[in-house]
Amino acid sequence: QKEVEQDPGPLSVPEGAIVSLNCTYSNSAFQYFMWYRQYSRKGPELLMYTYSSGNKEDGRFTAQVDKSSKYISLFIRDSQPSDSATYLCAMIGKGFQKLVFGTGTRLLVSP
Amino acid sequence: DTAVSQTPKYLVTQMGNDKSIKCEQNLGHDTMYWYKQDSKKFLKIMFSYNNKELIINETVPNRFSPKSPDKAHLNLHINSLELGDSAVYFCASSQDAGDTQYFGPGTRLTVL
Numbered sequence: 001q002k003e004v005e006q007d008p009g010p011l012s013v014p015e016g017a018i019v020s021l022n023c024t025y026s027n028s029a030f031q032y033f034m035w036y037r038q039y040s041r042k043g044p045e046l047l048m049y050t051y052s053s054g055n056k057e058d059g060r061f062t063a064q065v066d067k068s069s070k071y072i073s074l075f076i077r078d079s080q081p082s083d084s085a086t087y088l089c090a091m092i093g094k095g096f097q098k099l100v101f102g103t104g105t106r107l108l109v110s111p
Numbered sequence: 112d113t114a115v116s117q118t119p120k121y122l123v124t125q126m127g128n129d130k131s132i133k134c135e136q137n138l139g140h141d142t143m144y145w146y147k148q149d150s151k152k153f154l155k156i157m158f159s160y161n162n163k164e165l166i167i168n169e170t171v172p173n174r175f176s177p178k179s180p181d182k183a184h185l186n187l188h189i190n191s192l193e194l195g196d197s198a199v200y201f202c203a204s205s206q207d208a209g210d211t212q213y214f215g216p217g218t219r220l221t222v223l
Binding site for chain 1: 115144151152153154156159166167201208209211212213214215216217219
């Protein structure tokens with residue numbers, strides 16, 4: 001079993017839809033959770049960073065962490081074609097030296 | 112004003128050749144990383160340096176050798192290139208090991 005599981009997609013939605021992207025993990029020592037967005041032929045860019053269980057909102061993006069279920073989500077409201085990209089979850093435990101990444105979910109938002 | 116930069120952006124070479132990729136960060140970070148991203152987009156860490164000291168060395172063929180001349184630079188040298196080395200290589204940096212990482216634009220390596 002991989003430490004971090006993420007559906008590779010692609011996930012296709014129409015413009016304006018609410019998008020839900022998810023990752024599950026097995027290591028209960030993970031404490032810090034990140035979402036990266038990667039456009040085609042570009043490097044991953046940090047989108048959201050969360051520490052505790054609960055929600056964190058930034059504009060149209062909401063990151064949700066449920067440590068009891070070992071489940072994290074990224075919600076995108078009013079999705080735009082410019083949101084089309086691969087979204088990677090990443091996580092790390094306190095004192096760990098390396099991030100563990102999910103495989104990424106490819107999102108396609110059609111006009 | 113690029114935070115993490117890599118050169119070259121594209122690299123096409125023949126099997127058996129030796130090549131280098133360079134990375135520089137101007138964020139003042141102490142830790143730098145090399146990742147390999149395969150065709151399925153999976154990001155796999157290869158190496159990490161903290162203050163010029165190697166702290167992560169994943170199971171990578173010894174044909175790959177990282178070098179960190181100073182905190183702001185981390186280069187990757189690859190000997191005797193093989194077809195399977197074709198991938199996108201990303202450099203990243205973070206304030207300290209375990210902190211949020213910032214990625215460069217990637218180097219697309221194609222081995223023919």
